[in-house]
Amino acid sequence: MSHPVAAPGFSSSSDLRGFAPDPRLPVPPGLTCGCGREPERDRRAERAGAVRRHRQRSGRGMEPEQRRGRGRVRILTLGILLLSSQLSQIRRAPAMTVPLLKIGIVLSTMAMISNWMSQTLPSLVGLNATRLSAASAGSLDRSTGVLPDNAEDGWRVFSSAPDSEGRCICTVVAPQQTLCSRDARTKQLRQLLEKVQNMTQSIEVLDRRTQRDLQYVEKMETQMRGLETKFKQVEESHKAHLSRQFQALKSRMDELLPLIPVLEQYKADAKLVLQFKAEATNLTAVLAELQEEIGPFDYEELLARVSNLENRLRACMQKLACGKLTGISNPFTVKTSGSRFGAWMTDPASPEGDTKVYYMDGYHNNRFVRVYKSLQDFMGTDNFTVYRLPHPWSGTGQVVYNQTLYFNKYQSHILIKFHIPTERLLTQRSLDYAGYNNMYPYSWGGHSDIDLMVDEGGLWAVYATNQNAGNIVISKLDLGTLEVIRSWNTGYPKRSAGEAFMICGTLYMTNSHLGGAKVYYSYNTNTSTYEYTDIQFHNQYSHISMLDYNPKDRALYTWNNGHQVLYNVTLFHIIKSDEL
DSSP states (O other), rough: EOOOOEESOOOOSSSGGOOOOOSOOOTTTTTOTTTTSSHHHHHHHHHHHHHHHHHHHTTTTTHHHHHHHHHHHHHHHHHHHHHHHHHHHTTTTTTHHHHHHHHHHHHHHHHHHHHHHHHHHHHHGGGGGOOEEEEETSSEETTTTTTSSSTTTTTTTEEEEEEETTTEEEEEEOOOOTTHHHOOHHHHHHHHHHHHHHHHHHHHHHHHHHHHHHHHHHHHHHHHHHHHHHHHHHHHHHHHHHHHHHHHHHHHHHHHHHHHHHHHHHHHHHHHHHHHHHHHHHHHHHHHHHHHTTGGHHHHHHHHHHHHHHHHHHHHHHHHHHHHHEOOHHHHHHHHSSSSSEEEEEOOSSTTOOOOOOEEEESSEEEEEEEEESHHHHHHHHOEEEEEEEEEESSOOEETTTTEEEEOOOOSSEEEEETTTTTTEEEEEOTTTBBSSSSSOOOOOOSSOOOOOEEETTEEEEEEBBBTTTEEEEEEOOOOOEEEEEEEEEEEEGGSSOOOOETEEEEEEOOOSTOOOOOEEEEEETTTTTEEEEEEEEEEEETEEEEEEEEETEEEEEEEESSSEEEEEEEEEEGGGOOO
């Protein structure tokens, strides 16, 4: 910046070239301005100042310590670059163990920092020949040419000429006083400071991440050691596991061994049936031959032989009708209707072809019975006839035999015999000491204190009494008078049974009315003995409220959570030849 000023001993001119002297710029005492000075001398002085400033920029005017500092910075930069390349090779190494993995994480972090510094420091060190040094005048020379070494070096005589009054007027170049605040190098220094601060923060973040990664690695190492210990335990317990499996197989074989005599008996039964078939064939042939030879003379004898064979066959079929329960089929859903609780059944004493279905929805305080003409009508239509009972029923233990309904009167231990076609109450009798009104029900409740059943032997009642401490009592009833013929005390708590049914004089009970139930207990009235069984029972809809056996269909009828379901049964028969 040039200002016209007056040299010492002269007054300034305010009209020279339109410039006025600046009072804020004190003229240094060593600056001389004279109209009689040699221009050549001024030019030499100007060239000498330029040479001095050039040396300062190139660094030849620096102290030895400053040169060594710049050299160390360059060496540090090269060292960081070399370390970065070595760390990069370490990162590309093959799989490492856990300790080497820890070292690799730390070295990778250092490599990231060194790579960044190697890319940043060279430019920061050069920074257009920026340097820090102490100025001779006592102030900081932050960059070459920012502040001169001498206070007079910033002033330069641009021109000098005498005015009309004989005064010497000088035009000089004055140093800019606010240069440092607007210098580009100062901005770069500030940016450098910000970058250093950012680098410090980044290093702290990386340090925290490294610590977290090390903790994660240590945790993974602990887990790997735990897995290794578990694998060793599994390997050690392998032999013990095989031993347990062997014992389980041995126990299973012990359970299967009793079935061998059963299979042998089946073979004997099959041979007996073949023998009957052979006798019938031979008898037919003999009858044909006799008819040809002797005619009608020995007819009575032949009729007796045929009747004897027929009776033996009927006795065989009757023996085959009864047997021990060995299996229950998968369920067959006939219909979905009604509430969660109820009863449905067919008549086991009905003639062949009669498949009426009797339907009773609910378990208490209801007196309307639906009768469907056939099983097909029950499955596909709503074509039924409604019969009104003289009293409401209790529970779901109703049964139909020979078109007569047997049921328990609501809130009592009275049994009622009701003829459906004529809608007449035939008989009613009290079942002495029997619990009622949810005193001793099955496990699902529902006023199921008294359960009536029909099998090949007739009518039965299953209930509990206070005298027997709530244990199940089985009573054989007279179909006409409802009197108790004989009773058996099973000693089994009625509340612990899910449901029960009677087959060939044997009562079978489930251990629950919910899913996962099994037929696990039976009591044989023929021998007055009990047995624990393990017969699978697929409870498809998870809540049974009625379970009865029909000897005609040889099937189980169930009401399962609003579904009417059928099960086929498998019975085991033992027929002795001396019984035929």
